Amino acid sequence: MKLQKGTSLALYSVLEFAANPGRQLSAAEIAEKYGASTHHLAKVLRELGRAGLVESARGVGGGYRFSGNARRLTLMDVIDLFEDISTRTGESDEFDASSEVGRAIAAVMEEVDEIAKATFRSITVDTMLKLIERQRRSANEAQAAIK
């Protein structure tokens, strides 16, 4: 399963904002960090704003801050705002359903997609932040062990 660019940017953005709940971040900062155009990111942030996941902050510098509930919001909730993968199945026109081989491959792809969707539904933003923290700690420990 491959996510569209806008969806990936939305996930990056939500996690950046949720990791720094009190801090305002601008579209330009996130765009630069993830190699995206500010224009594209601004569109993504507007959509996240409409969904109530970020709010624009007024004042010096402006920017956005997280306004969702990190313990409730799942990756699938964010993905759903940008593309509909919940109904996507291996029986899409990607494979020729009129052939036995096409149907068999589609069945396997459907299995893969179902696992991916269950994974997205079960991981909250808060869980992702914990995962990021664990990875950071492991990397630091590995660095310390090298020194």
Added chain:
Amino acid sequence: MGQGRGSGVSKAQAQNAEAPELRIRPAEAADLGQVIAIDAGVTGIEKTDYWYELFHRYGGGRTRQRLFLVAESGDVIQGFIIGEIRDWEFGSAPCGWVFGLSVRADARLAGVGTRMLEAICDGFRHGGVNKVRTLLARDNSLVLSFFRSQGMMAAQFIPLEMDLDRL
């Protein structure tokens, strides 16, 4: 498994200040009535014989390999967790398995599941293993989310099944 999440701030959180301290301990025969009721509340099926049989095998802190724990607050059982250490199953080094976890509906979002999981993991460590696994239905997002929030990730195993009437 029935560790669920309600909406908004839980009643349990709101009542935390006056709630008696939560204690995690091995299940006793006298707890079974409440355990059965919690399970029936989640699954909709009252499996009395099953629970007595399970208690016979796992209850009362009988072995280091098998753990059946309850979370008790005052004289109320708020939840239970069951697991065991399985040796060399499907070529895996011995590891802990959690195969039952449930929290009373009005006690959720107050850390009961977390405390029980910590306790059973301590038991597994005491039994000499350093990994814990569980298995859940793919559409059980709530309980999957709970285990994910505790740091669990996809395992190196893939569960498979087939309908026997196809053979």
